[in-house]
Amino acid sequence: MxxxxxxxxxxxxxxxxxxxxxxxxxxxxxxxxxxxxxxxxxxxxxxxxxxxxxxxxxxxxxxxxxxxSGTGKSVLLKHIVGLLxxxxxxxxxxxxxxxxxxENARAEMRKRFGVLFQDGALFGSMNVFDNVAFPLRKHTEMMEEDVRDVVWNSLREVGLEAAANREPGALSGGMRKRAGFARALVMQPExxxxxxxxxxxxxxxxxxxxxxxxxxxxxxxxxxxxxxxxxxxxxxxxxxxxxxxxxxxxxxxxxxxxxxxxxxxxxxxxxxxxxxxxxxx
Ligand SMILES: Nc1ncnc2c1ncn2[C@@H]1O[C@H](COP(=O)(O)OP(=O)(O)OP(=O)(O)O)[C@@H](O)[C@H]1O
Ligand SMILES: [Mg+2]
Structure with a gap:
């Protein structure tokens, strides 16, 4: 490396x-x-x-x-995550x-992935904190208190603590990417x-x-x-x-x-x- x-x-x-x-x-x-x-x-x-x-x-x-462009790079990634x-x-x-x-096993497998798609794909109606918390709340039994710790750590890691309460529409392009990155990382993907x-x-x-x-x-x-x-x-x-x-x-x-x-x-x-x-x- x-x-x-x-x-x-x-x-x-x-x-x-x-x-x-x-x-x-x-x-x-x-x-x-x-x-x-x-x-x-x-x-x-x-x-x-x-x-x-x-x-x-x-x-x-x-x-x-x-x-x-158009050579199949995104299509390749979609095959790896099992979407195609x-x-x-x-x-x-x-x-x-x-x-x-x-399909269940594929869904389990996807939990070990962090994916940041081309468009960032944050949920527009949720603030940054809830976007990053989403995979933990959906896929784990983690207590809310622990969710908060993990999310704050991730936000700190990408430098977005101050933007935790903002919705994606109120972020710059770079901040949206960082928020997407934090969300991709929150499950500690391999x-x-x-x-x-x-x-x-x-x-x-x-x-x-x-x-x-x-x-x-x-x-x-x-x-x-x-x-x-x-x-x-x-x-x-x-x-x-x-x-x-x-x-x-x-x-x-x-x-x-x-x-x-x-x-x-x-x-x-x-x-x-x-x-x-x-x-x-
Ligand atoms: N679901 C789909 N149905 C039909 N055609 C598709 C589908 N997904 C991708 N394609 C086609 O496959 C080709 C490769 O697309 P892909 O998105 O992988 O390109 P790319 O290399 O990621 O390009 P870019 O660099 O512009 O993002 C394109 O011609 C695209 O139109
Ligand atoms: Mg592409």
Whole structure:
């Protein structure tokens, strides 16, 4: 794992799950990786979106999935959370094929995930505190007093204590992302997925959010999967980079290796250049 976060001191955050405490990571007991996708195929009508995609995500690392718009990144995440069923291929989570389990088992599995979808998806009618508390109130038997402790810790962690009583409509884009992040983290998930955490944010807020992601990952560990268009986000945040194009992975490997690659596809991707083998289709 890279330690490029600059937050390696680990003594500033309130939730006490450091990389040294192994008890929380049920995934570590499994021989299989937490998340692996094999030969995933999915079409919508005539359009093939997943075209034999295979990817084993590294545990306790941040993997960035990069790829052009419409290439199937969000569809990939939806398969991993079990919201979309593959036409063929398999998605294994915590060592089990999620489509060979029943809906109840899939729902249990999802409790071990924290997901931040592209639009933040906060409940507009609930204030930030209740949004963050929602998964705990819905999925656990936790006493309200304990819920409050956990939620305040999460809000402190993302720097949103002062906004606890505000409704999402009264937050800036960056604050909404942080609130979504707090909600994604509140169940202490082993797998955290972000769909474009940086969309709609200015460069400074993107950079701050990236720092926050690294800081929280350093503290809690877990398998982080992050979809982004932003090359700098990929460079800064990820241990591994996966480049997705036309429904398959065209490159996967450690971040430094990807950025040093002389493969023209990889270079074009990572420089965002219009010149090269990748076209608009
Ligand atoms: N439920 C659906 N029904 C039909 N088509 C869909 C569905 N979900 C996604 N698609 C199509 O699948 C393709 C891939 O969509 P996806 O949202 O995964 O792209 P993406 O890589 O996340 O793009 P972006 O970077 O713009 O978010 C698109 O052409 C989209 O229209
Ligand atoms: Mg998307």
């Amino acid at each position: 890279s330690t490029n976060s600059g937050f390696g001191d680990g003594n500033t955050l309130p939730l006490g799950r450091s990389s040294g405490t192994s008890t929380v990571h049920r995934g570590e007991l499994d021989r299989e990786r937490n998340v692996s996708v094999r030969d995933l195929r999915k079409s919508f009508g005539d359009a093939t979106v997943m075209n034999g995609l295979t990817l084993e995500f590294e545990d306790n690392a941040v993997t960035t999935v990069l790829g052009p 069923e593959p036409d063929s291929g398999r998605v294994d989570v915590f060592g089990k094929n999620i489509w060979s389990m029943n 797998v955290v997925m972000f769909d474009e955490p940086d969309s709609g944010l200015d460069p400074v807020r993107t950079s701050l959010l990236n720092d926050l992601i690294l800081q929280v990952h350093e503290q809690h560990q877990g398998t982080y999967i992050l979809v982004t268009h932003d090359i700098e986000t990929a460079r800064k945040v990820s241990d591994y980079v996966a480049l997705v194009w036309q429904g398959t992975v065209i490159h996967y490997g450690p971040t430094a290796e990807a950025f040093e690659s002389d493969d023209p596809f990889v270079q074009q991707f990572l420089t965002g250049s219009s010149a090269g083998p990748l076209g608009m289709d």
